[in-house]
Amino acid sequence: MTEVPVAAESLWLVAANVVRWRRYGDGGQELRPGTKSYRGGSKVHVATTYGGMAHEELTTIGRGRHTGAYITIDMATRNLHTFRAVAVYSPAVLRRAAAFGVDGTWATRGYAEELAALLARLAPRYREEHWRGVPHPVPCRCHDCLSPA
Template sequence: MAESVTPEPLWLVAANVVRWRRYGDGGQELRPGTKAYRGGAKVYVMDTYGGMAHEEVSTIGRGRGSARWITIDTGSRHLHSFRPELVYSPAVLRRAEARWVASRTREEAEELAALLERLAAEYRDSHYRTPHPTPCLCHTCLTAAGPEGVTPA
């Protein structure tokens, strides 16, 4: 019987999916999470797309419907709280290895996390060029309201 080899830990950027996102014509509707991920779900960023813009990121996380690990590209504006994390999960490491994710140092992961956090906030603010609905539960409005925020009905 072949022994399973545990992959080496890897520095990746972890993030959370926004609880609510603006959607639809002019961003006047709100939807929880994304089509693939529940709001608040933890995901790992493997790669970025769009040149220096980093508007799209390739992520690994637990899917909305089945809670199985999935690998999917998503808009960085739908993620927040980017942070470096040393990943030990064999399921995540196997998926990262299959996508040829380069090993990063902690410092590289910290730099990428800071960049993605700043850019994601800019993308959330500029994606819809219309006023937010009232009341608004999107990530930008909830974080501006403070910890008490507004809770959905």
């Protein structure tokens, strides 16, 4: 793989999409589109992770559901999918990432690719663990049921 040159005013971050539908309520029998803060399918950038090595919680930067303006919120990893490393050039995202101490010293392509691969493995497991032993609603449109096997 050839290295893509990246301008000095950019960072490599992990991008992901918000699940289109998520299970909700007693026994996970309700479905809600997206999350309270983001529309389903919205692209978000991961600024930091929490939960130790488990990475169960993430700080995300993306356009809010109601205003369309950039917001920064903590959210569960299980509500995201399609993790990938991307070079970010948006001044708004870069400013918000800098507020969390994200800079070019660790926001490298290699680190972003490793973190994206890890989060891509963990997110389905967290979705499964969160609703363990609870049947899916019928019909179900949650991310796992809509995703090709």
